[in-house]
Amino acid sequence: xxxxxxxxxxxxxxxxxxxxxxxxxxxxxxxxxxxxxxxxxxxxxxxxxxxxxxxxxxxxxxxxxxxxxxxxxxxxxxxxxxxxxxxxxxxxxxxxxxxxxxxxxxxxxxxxxxxxxxxxxxxxxx
Amino acid sequence: xxxxxxxxxxxxxxxxxxxxxxxxxxxxxxxxxxxxxxxxxxxxxxxxxxxxxxxxxxxxxxxxxxxxxxxxxxxxxxxxxxxxxxxxxxxxxxxxxxxxxxxxxxxxxxxxxxxxxxxxxxxxxxxxxxxxxxxxxxxxxxxxxxxxxxxxxxxxxxxxxxxxxxxxxxxxxxxxxxxxxxxxxxxxxxxxxxxxxxxxxxxxxxxxxxxxxxxxxxxxxxxxxxxxxxxxxxxxxxxxxxxxxxxxxxxxxxxxxxxxxxxxxxxxxxxxxxxxxxxxxxxxxxxxxxxxxxxxxxxxxxxxxxxxxxxxxxxxxxxxxxxxxxxxxxxxxxxxxxxxxxxxxxxxxxxxxxxxxxxxxxxxxxxxxxxxxxxxxxxxxxxxxxxxxxxxxxxxxxxxxxxxxxxxxxxxxxxxxxxxxxxxxxxxxxxxxxxxxxxxxxxxxxxxxxxxxxxxxxxxxxxxxxxxxxxxxxxxxxxxxxxxxxxxxxxxxxxxxxxxxxxxxxxxxxxxxxxxxxxxxxxxxxxxxxxxxxxxxxxxxxxxxxxxxxxxxxxxxxxxxxx
Numbered sequence: 070x071x072x073x074x075x076x077x078x079x080x081x082x083x084x085x086x087x088x089x090x091x092x093x094x095x096x097x098x099x100x101x102x103x104x105x106x107x108x109x110x111x112x113x114x115x116x117x118x119x120x121x122x123x124x125x126x127x128x129x130x131x132x133x134x135x136x137x138x139x140x141x142x143x144x145x146x147x148x149x150x151x152x153x154x155x156x157x158x159x160x161x162x163x164x165x166x167x168x169x170x171x172x173x174x175x176x177x178x179x180x181x182x183x184x185x186x187x188x189x190x191x192x193x194x195x
Numbered sequence: 196x197x198x199x200x201x202x203x204x205x206x207x208x209x210x211x212x213x214x215x216x217x218x219x220x221x222x223x224x225x226x227x228x229x230x231x232x233x234x235x236x237x238x239x240x241x242x243x244x245x246x247x248x249x250x251x252x253x254x255x256x257x258x259x260x261x262x263x264x265x266x267x268x269x270x271x272x273x274x275x276x277x278x279x280x281x282x283x284x285x286x287x288x289x290x291x292x293x294x295x296x297x298x299x300x301x302x303x304x305x306x307x308x309x310x311x312x313x314x315x316x317x318x319x320x321x322x323x324x325x326x327x328x329x330x331x332x333x334x335x336x337x338x339x340x341x342x343x344x345x346x347x348x349x350x351x352x353x354x355x356x357x358x359x360x361x362x363x364x365x366x367x368x369x370x371x372x373x374x375x376x377x378x379x380x381x382x383x384x385x386x387x388x389x390x391x392x393x394x395x396x397x398x399x400x401x402x403x404x405x406x407x408x409x410x411x412x413x414x415x416x417x418x419x420x421x422x423x424x425x426x427x428x429x430x431x432x433x434x435x436x437x438x439x440x441x442x443x444x445x446x447x448x449x450x451x452x453x454x455x456x457x458x459x460x461x462x463x464x465x466x467x468x469x470x471x472x473x474x475x476x477x478x479x480x481x482x483x484x485x486x487x488x489x490x491x492x493x494x495x496x497x498x499x500x501x502x503x504x505x506x507x508x509x510x511x512x513x514x515x516x517x518x519x520x521x522x523x524x525x526x527x528x529x530x531x532x533x534x535x536x537x538x539x540x541x542x543x544x545x546x547x548x549x550x551x552x553x554x555x556x557x558x559x560x561x562x563x564x565x566x567x568x569x570x571x572x573x574x575x576x577x578x579x580x581x582x583x584x585x586x587x588x589x590x591x592x593x594x595x596x597x598x599x600x601x602x603x604x605x606x607x608x609x610x611x612x613x614x615x616x617x618x619x620x621x622x623x624x625x626x627x628x629x630x631x632x633x634x635x636x637x638x639x640x641x642x643x644x645x646x647x648x649x650x651x652x653x654x655x656x657x658x659x660x661x662x663x664x665x666x667x668x669x670x671x672x673x674x675x676x677x678x679x680x681x682x683x684x685x686x687x688x689x690x691x692x693x694x695x696x697x698x699x700x701x702x703x704x705x706x707x708x709x710x711x712x713x714x715x716x717x718x719x720x721x722x723x724x725x726x727x728x729x730x731x732x733x734x735x736x737x738x739x740x741x742x743x744x745x746x747x748x749x750x751x752x753x754x755x756x757x758x
Contacts, residue, residue: 124263
């Protein structure tokens with residue numbers, strides 16, 4: 070253990086340093102505590118805002134669901150846009166196949182290619 | 196000077212002594228009491244908001260969601276002038292003034308004034324600045340599609356507990372555990388975050404229903420109800436291979452958003468809770484049993500030329516005289532006489548065994564509450580005339596779902612599937628927590644199913660009883676049913692009240708949908724081929740377009756799109 074003479078240079082140096090460290094430590098703890106408290110307030114406010122936004126999101130989700138209901142869509146399509154449900158005889162069925170660049174063609178009986186060739190990438194480009 | 200010092204020191208010591216005594220009192224003697232008091236002032240308990248999971252259709256379209264609202268309460272002890280406050284609140288909430296006054300004048304420190312108020316009303320109430328009022332966050336179940344599939348989805352009570360339908364059956368999954376969190380708060384009442392999620396969400400249910408198909412079915416049911424001025428109607432659409440219910444609707448119906456305005460009979464899911472005598476649609480039992488047991492062949496002849504058959508004292512008629520019919524024609528023309536003859540060849544034990552095998556007299560196991568099993572009596576309890584009744588669908592009670600399930604077995608090659616409406620369950624984070632597994636058991640051979648399917652196809656062809664069910668471009672296999680209803684007063688078959696039905700599947704050779712349409716007590720016409728079959732046709736045509744099922748005569752017109 071190092072012992073200092075009461076009036077040694079080391080004692081004169083370490084004594085103020087000790088007080089400075091002690092004071093800055095106390096200040097640091099107080100400052101840290103107050104920062105945490107401030108942050109807790111901030112988080113609390115943000116949480117309240119988040120709940121508000123979530124509440125709005127839920128209301129909007131419900132509104133979207135109402136607007137996208139089949140009844141609404143049909144009403145708009147028929148009354149506003151004047152659309153009609155298509156006659157099945159005039160519907161061209163679409164058959165999606167494998168990934169790759171978009172190519173389209175009528176079914177094999179018309180052009181005589183095999184389904185597999187289409188699935189592999191096809192020979193006919195739109 | 197010294198004296199002054201002594202006085203000052205004594206005073207300081209005295210003051211410190213008082214402080215120490217007070218601290219001793221606070222920290223040691225009254226520690227428990229004051230600590231509790233401090234906690235009550237500094238801590239604020241708040242309930243974790245429990246929110247039910249959503250109910251979605253098979254494509255993720257919302258069928259049941261939650262609205263975030265607020266509930267209004269009061270502390271009667273703090274209310275200054277109850278009469279004035281009640282009048283003011285009544286003008287804003289629309290609730291009768293006397294009802295509010297009774298809450299404001301009640302005993303204790305808490306009473307609900309009105310639950311689940313909308314944002315506009317809340318704003319107005321806050322504007323009144325009535326002392327002693329408080330608000331609690333609350334959620335309200337909301338069904339954005341209104342009447343659509345209401346009897347399947349069901350509804351909840353004021354406390355968001357499932358009462359009917361899916362909401363009841365899967366309440367345990369939809370609900371989640373709640374709890375309470377304690378928050379520190381300062382003198383001004385501001386709370387400090389505890390880093391706890393204040394909302395607990397239930398799991399989301401994904402149904403097998405398709406909103407588009409459901410809408411088509413409901414539109415056509417409404418049309419059939421209007422056209423035939425019927426007392427009720429039911430339609431079910433199912434994937435015959437998996438048992439997935441694609442659409443299920445009943446009329447009359449109700450809106451789950453306004454339960455108080457609905458009546459019990461409107462809430463009933465007739466597809467599974469009501470039984471009826473199926474009539475000719477039940478001929479599938481003797482038909483398939485006779486083929487499976489090799490009691491008949493397709494060309495076996497039955498003399499139906501008299502148009503009647505006597506069973507004991509009972510005389511059963513055909514709708515029209517047919518002459519000699521082959522087995523195939525017996526089904527195609529729905530001859531009662533021919534079917535009874537086939538039934539007599541089979542015998543009551545075998546008829547009963549096949550009826551049970553097809554699931555009649557037992558619950559189908561659908562995941563909806565309130566299903567009944569229907570009734571088919573065991574052979575030892577048959578009367579002398581039962582052999583003339585059961586083969587043509589009398590003396591048995593079935594649900595529409597049971598009939599559809601039996602026809603699905605023909606469609607899928609002989610397997611009896613388990614109907615279900617919930618496909619899988621997702622956690623709030625979107626992870627799958629449960630998936631429906633369905634069982635299927637073989638009831639007839641694939642060969643018999645294919646043969647009978649061919650017979651059912653002739654029903655919607657020229658000469659069959661349901662030409663009006665045929666769909667342009669695709670073969671339909673199905674069967675009509677016209678059954679009399681027993682009059683509860685006379686306990687005899689009514690001459691005026693009938694149940695008309697059509698059940699079938701389409702496209703017959705590669706079925707995508709199996710469907711039953713049942714119309715109760717139609718006026719003007721009674722036959723299933725006239726009343727129910729056209730509704731089947733219209734729904735099927737729209738559904739096939741919606742499902743992108745090509746016409747069987749359009750092979751040259753398919754646009755192949757490849758990437």
